[in-house]
Structures are given as C-alpha cells and as structure tokens.
Amino acid sequence: MNQRVVIMTTSPKALRGFFQEQIRFLLSIGFDVQTISSPGEELDECRHNIGVPMHAVAMERRISPFADLSASLRLCWELRRLRPAIVHTHTPKAGLLGMIAATLARVPVRIYTINGLRFSTCSGLRRAILFFADKLACSLATQALCVSESLRQEAVAVGVCPAGKVRTLGYGGSHGVDANKFDPDRRNGADRERTRSRYGLPQNATVLGYVGRMVHDKGIADLYGAWRILREECPNLWLFLCGGPEAEDPLEADVMRGLWGDPRVRLTGETVGDMPAIYAALDICVLPSYREGLPNVMLEAQAMRVPVVGTRINGTVDAVRHGVTGFLVETRNPAVLAQALRSLIEDGQLRSRMGAAGRAFVSQHFHEQRISELVAAEYRRLLAPVQCETIPSRCTSRRGMIGRRLKRIVDVLGGATGLIVASPVMLLVGIAVRRSTRSTAIFRQERGGLRGRPFPLYKFRTMTEARDAAGCLLPDAQRLTALGRALRATSLDELPQLWNVVRGDMSLVGPRPLIVKYVPRYNSFQARRHDVRPGITGWAQVNGRNALSWEEHLKIDVWYVENWSVWLDVKVMWMTIWKVFRGEGISHAGDATMPEFHGEHQ
Numbered sequence: 001m002n003q004r005v006v007i008m009t010t011s012p013k014a015l016r017g018f019f020q021e022q023i024r025f026l027l028s029i030g031f032d033v034q035t036i037s038s039p040g041e042e043l044d045e046c047r048h049n050i051g052v053p054m055h056a057v058a059m060e061r062r063i064s065p066f067a068d069l070s071a072s073l074r075l076c077w078e079l080r081r082l083r084p085a086i087v088h089t090h091t092p093k094a095g096l097l098g099m100i101a102a103t104l105a106r107v108p109v110r111i112y113t114i115n116g117l118r119f120s121t122c123s124g125l126r127r128a129i130l131f132f133a134d135k136l137a138c139s140l141a142t143q144a145l146c147v148s149e150s151l152r153q154e155a156v157a158v159g160v161c162p163a164g165k166v167r168t169l170g171y172g173g174s175h176g177v178d179a180n181k182f183d184p185d186r187r188n189g190a191d192r193e194r195t196r197s198r199y200g201l202p203q204n205a206t207v208l209g210y211v212g213r214m215v216h217d218k219g220i221a222d223l224y225g226a227w228r229i230l231r232e233e234c235p236n237l238w239l240f241l242c243g244g245p246e247a248e249d250p251l252e253a254d255v256m257r258g259l260w261g262d263p264r265v266r267l268t269g270e271t272v273g274d275m276p277a278i279y280a281a282l283d284i285c286v287l288p289s290y291r292e293g294l295p296n297v298m299l300e301a302q303a304m305r306v307p308v309v310g311t312r313i314n315g316t317v318d319a320v321r322h323g324v325t326g327f328l329v330e331t332r333n334p335a336v337l338a339q340a341l342r343s344l345i346e347d348g349q350l351r352s353r354m355g356a357a358g359r360a361f362v363s364q365h366f367h368e369q370r371i372s373e374l375v376a377a378e379y380r381r382l383l384a385p386v387q388c389e390t391i392p393s394r395c396t397s398r399r400g401m402i403g404r405r406l407k408r409i410v411d412v413l414g415g416a417t418g419l420i421v422a423s424p425v426m427l428l429v430g431i432a433v434r435r436s437t438r439s440t441a442i443f444r445q446e447r448g449g450l451r452g453r454p455f456p457l458y459k460f461r462t463m464t465e466a467r468d469a470a471g472c473l474l475p476d477a478q479r480l481t482a483l484g485r486a487l488r489a490t491s492l493d494e495l496p497q498l499w500n501v502v503r504g505d506m507s508l509v510g511p512r513p514l515i516v517k518y519v520p521r522y523n524s525f526q527a528r529r530h531d532v533r534p535g536i537t538g539w540a541q542v543n544g545r546n547a548l549s550w551e552e553h554l555k556i557d558v559w560y561v562e563n564w565s566v567w568l569d570v571k572v573m574w575m576t577i578w579k580v581f582r583g584e585g586i587s588h589a590g591d592a593t594m595p596e597f598h599g600e601h602q
Contacts, residue, residue, distance in 0.1 A: 004086070010061055010093045011091065012037040020050050023052060029376060059094055080105045109142055111143050114160070116315065117291070131158075141165070142382065147168070149318055169378060170365065170370065170371065176371030177300055177366050182304050184305045206345055207237075210240070210243070210287065211278065211287075214251060217289065227239050230341060289311055298326075305356060308358065313331060324361070403566075426496070433461050447515060449533065450531075450534070455500070455513075457513055491580050498536070509536075509538060526558065538572065
C-alpha cells in the first residue's frame with residue numbers, strides 16, 4: 001500500500017520553521033514522507049534536523065516564465081521517480097509548479113494549500129496573472145485546503161476554487177502552533193530582560209510590537225500613523241518592529257525615514273530566529289495587515305499570552321476573538337487603530353485577561369498536534385478511493401456490490417420512514433432542548449465516515465456550552481444537562497441522524513462514527529471499521545456500548561465489517577430496541593461518556 005507523501009515548499013525555511021513536527025508525526029503513524037524545496041544551506045540544515053529525504057529543485061518566488069517552465073519539468077521528473085501517492089504543496093509558487101508537475105506525473109492525490117490570495121491587494125495585469133495562477137493550481141489539484149474558513153469563503157466567492165473542492169481543516173491552519181515552544185511560563189522574565197537589553201528597549205517601558213515583513217501590504221503606514229498619535233500621549237510607550245523589507249512590496253520612503261529616525265522606535269532589520277524571546281519582550285502585538293490567510297504571528301503572540309490588535313480582514317478574523325483575546329479594527333484607519341491600542345496600553349489588567357484568554361484559545365484550536373492529526377485524517381480520506389482500486393476483491397466483487405446496494409435501499413426507506421414517524425417527537429424534544437440549554441437544539445460535529453472521510457453528524461444537544469474563566473469548555477460531566485441524561489438513556493438524542501442516513505453519510509447499522517481526530521490514531525486493523533458506512537446503532541452498541549474498553553470496542557467493530565450480512569443487521573436492530581429499553585452501557589466507568597481514544601502511537 002503506497003503511503004508516500006511529498007511535501008513541497010518554495011523555500012526550505014518553511015519546512016524548517018513550520019513543518020518539522022508535522023512531518024515527524026506523519027512518520028510515526030506510518031506515512032513515508034519526503035520533501036522538495038529550493039536548494040541552499042537551509043535545505044542542508046533541514047536534512048540534518050528532520051531526517052527525511054529532501055530533494056532540491058530551484059524555484060523562484062517572483063514570476064519568471066522560463067525559470068518556472070524549467071522548474072516544472074524538473075519537478076515532474078522528480079515526482080515520476082519518487083512515485084508518491086500524495087503531493088501536498090504549501091507556498092504559492094510551489095503550489096502552482098507542484099500542481100502542474102504532479103498532474104503531468106499522474107500523482108493520484110494532489111493537495112494545494114491556499115495560504116492567502118495575493119491578487120486581492122493587486123491591480124491590473126499583475127492581479128490577473130496572480131488570479132489565474134491560483135485558479136490554475138486549484139483546477140489541477142484533486143483537493144484544495146484553505147488555512148482559514150473566511151479565506152475559503154473568499155476563494156469560493158471570487159471564483160478561485162469551486163465550493164465542492166475546497167475545505168478548511170478544523171478551525172484552520174496548515175501546521176499549527178507549538179504550545180510548548182511558545183510557552184510564557186518557560187520563556188520567563190530573563191528572556192524579556194535579555195531581549196529588551198539587546199535592542200535598547202527600557203525594562204519598564206510598555207512595548208508595542210510588530211512581527212512580520214516590512215512591506216506595504218502589512219499596513220505599516222497605518223501603524224506609523226497610529227504611532228504618531230500614541231507617542232505624544234504615552235511617553236513610556238516604545239515601538240518594536242521585528243522583520244526585514246522586501247523589494248517586491250516596498251514601504252513608502254517617508255514612513256521608513258520616520259521610523260528609522262524616531263528615538264523610541266527599534267527595528268531589527270531582519271527576521272529573528274528565537275521568536276518566543278521576541279514575544280516575551282512585548283506587552284501588545286499589532287498586525288494592521290491588508291491581506292492574510294491565517295496570521296501565525298497573531299496565534300504565536302496569543303500562545304505567549306500577549307494581547308493582540310489586528311485588522312478585520314479574512315484570516316485575521318479567524319485568529320482573534322474580538323473583545324476576548326484582542327481587538328479587531330477596520331483597515332487603513334490609523335485613528336481607529338490608535339484607539340484600540342490605547343485601550344490596552346492604559347489597562348494592564350485588560351492585557352493580562354486577554355493574554356490568558358488568547359493562550360487558552362490557541363491551545364484548544366490551533367495546537368500543532370491537533371493540526372497534524374487533521375492533516376493525517378485528510379490524507380487517509382483522500383487515499384481511500386485510490387487504495388480501493390488496488391483491492392478489487394473487497395471493493396468491487398459482485399456479491400459485495402449487491403449487498404451494499406440492498407443495504408443502501410433499506411437505509412433510505414428506513415431513514416425516511418423514521419423521520420416521518422418520529423417528527424412529532426423530534427419537534428417536542430427540540431423545543432425542550434432549546435429551553436434547557438439556551439442554544440440551538442441540533443448539535444453538529446465532524447465525524448469519520450466511510451473510508452475515514454469527515455461528515456457533519458447531527459444530534460440533539462445534550463450539553464451546555466459552559467466555559468471556565470479562560471474560555472475553555474468545562475468537562476462533559478459538568479455540562480451534561482438533566483434532559484441530556486434522559487435523552488442519552490433513551491437514545492432519543494440520536495434521532496436527527498436519520499437525516500444522515502437519508503443523505504448517505506450513515507447507515508442504520510454499522511460501527512458508530514467517532515470524532516475526526518481519532519481517524520489517524522487507528523492501527524491498520526482498527527482502520528478497517530471505516531470499510532463500511534457508520535451506523536446509528538451497531539454490533540458494539542448491543543455488546544457493551546460505552547462500557548467497553550476502546551480495544552474491545554474497535555475489535556467488535558472490525559468483526560462486524562468482516563461478518564456483515566442482512567440477518568446480522570436485523571439482529572442488531574432487535575437487540576438495540578432491547579438495550580435502549582434497559583438503558584445499558586450509556587457511559588464508561590469514571591466518565592460521563594467515553595474517555596479519549598489515544599491510539600497506539602501516543
């Protein structure tokens with residue numbers, strides 16, 4: 001079974017800075033990972049640090065037709081030699097050239113990650129060229145991924161990629177944030193003092209920081225305008241700019257002169273390697289950008305408990321919780337930007353509160369491990385149809401095809417009939433749930449379906465959205481309502497899944513669909529539970545349900561897959577009615593439901 005993945009970026013710096021841990025995770029669960037990037041000393045360093053085969057192909061960031069054609073042909077030759085099952089590209093130029101080469105090399109799974117839409121802040125011929133490049137890359141890809149949901153919506157709206165071909169994994173991101181590396185408790189006052197001393201920042205000053213490229217599109221001119229307002233009001237305020245300029249998108253000359261000539265402004269002139277130490281020196285982080293995919297600077301700063309101020313644009317709106325972890329303001333308005341910054345400058349308690357909320361927000365939704373698990377699940381989802389072609393006895397035998405068609409007919413008829421008959425009960429339950437939880441009655445969650453593909457599962461809500469002071473959800477046992485316990489005991493909370501059955505996401509009988517992050521944690525034997533559609537009820541549900549251990553549960557699921565028959569489904573349905581009547585196996589010992597499944601590799 002071919003599980004070779006080629007990860008492609010224009011610069012090896014992206015591999016070293018962003019994808020080291022993701023590559024190690026993919027290796028640990030059985031993927032054969034190799035990379036392609038431009039040559040140089042950084043690539044040699046990556047080879048030593050990451051320890052996977054890394055292939056050098058020169059790719060230029062700027063538009064260069066002859067160099068790009070040469071790179072495409074070289075990439076095609078490399079891919080035909082490597083014969084990967086998946087090519088996954090991340091940076092814009094590698095995305096375009098990689099998709100062209102992977103298509104020519106007949107790579108079955110071609111993933112193009114959209115990190116941002118460069119053309120959105122351009123005009124004229126340059127805008128047209130960049131738009132065409134993104135659209136071509138998406139058309140050649142078998143799957144496009146967006147690093148944020150707002151970016152996905154924009155890509156669909158402007159016609160870069162059709163809605164059915166582009167997804168966002170989880171809350172977004174291509175690699176996530178290493179919460180251990182960006183940990184304010186590890187990068188303590190010594191880092192803060194050392195960094196401030198190195199760049200001439202007073203130890204007792206309030207430091208406003210910017211991290212990123214010193215270019216026009218990052219809104220540096222607006223930041224300079226806000227700084228000119230604030231520096232007169234706040235004599236203890238200093239501005240710290242970490243990043244270097246680029247010739248492709250230069251800053252206005254008067255802005256650069258004003259920044260370099262200000263005695264209370266410090267510029268590093270380049271990107272610094274030890275970024276946690278930089279964030280440790282900041283009191284506030286600002287990013288007044290005009291265009292983003294998902295700003296990692298905002299995520300890293302929040303992980304370091306630094307409150308943030310950004311612009312209300314696609315990408316940034318996914319990375320900042322307005323009023324909770326920081327503030328979002330309109331673009332190109334220095335006065336409004338200064339007002340938001342002033343709120344944090346003048347209120348140290350607000351900075352502390354938003355910093356703590358930011359750390360919790362990033363740890364919950366953008367943790368590096370979580371993103372790696374979602375990427376692995378996506379790889380397996382996309383590989384499943386390809387691997388199916390290599391196993392004709394299981395997937396295309398005449399007996400198997402007839403059995404699946406019969407099962408599907410029963411599902412559609414049974415699911416539709418169930419919806420009609422149960423509709424009065426569902427209406428009453430929905431009203432009761434709405435009143436008890438003060439939220440929407442239907443709970444929607446991504447689960448792993450046939451071949452591990454994610455789908456939205458629908459249930460009646462049985463828990464509240466209660467959170468602690470840091471904004472994290474409370475444990476299940478504390479959020480489970482009295483009505484929720486009754487619904488779970490009678491399995492009435494599962495009734496909306498009849499709609500999943502009619503849609504084709506689920507079957508009436510099959511292994512229960514588990515949350516998406518579990519998919520990459522199964523071993524090869526356990527993963528066979530995804531060879532059939534998941535069910536509302538299943539063989540494990542009538543043989544212990546949540547009272548089983550995970551090992552027992554998954555073993556029973558695979559037994560069902562290997563021994564399926566129409567009569568077995570009939571038996572499961574009758575046994576389900578009896579089990580529901582007796583209310584057996586609702587929870588696992590010591591848990592309100594089931595403990596988390598960690599798999600064998602963790």
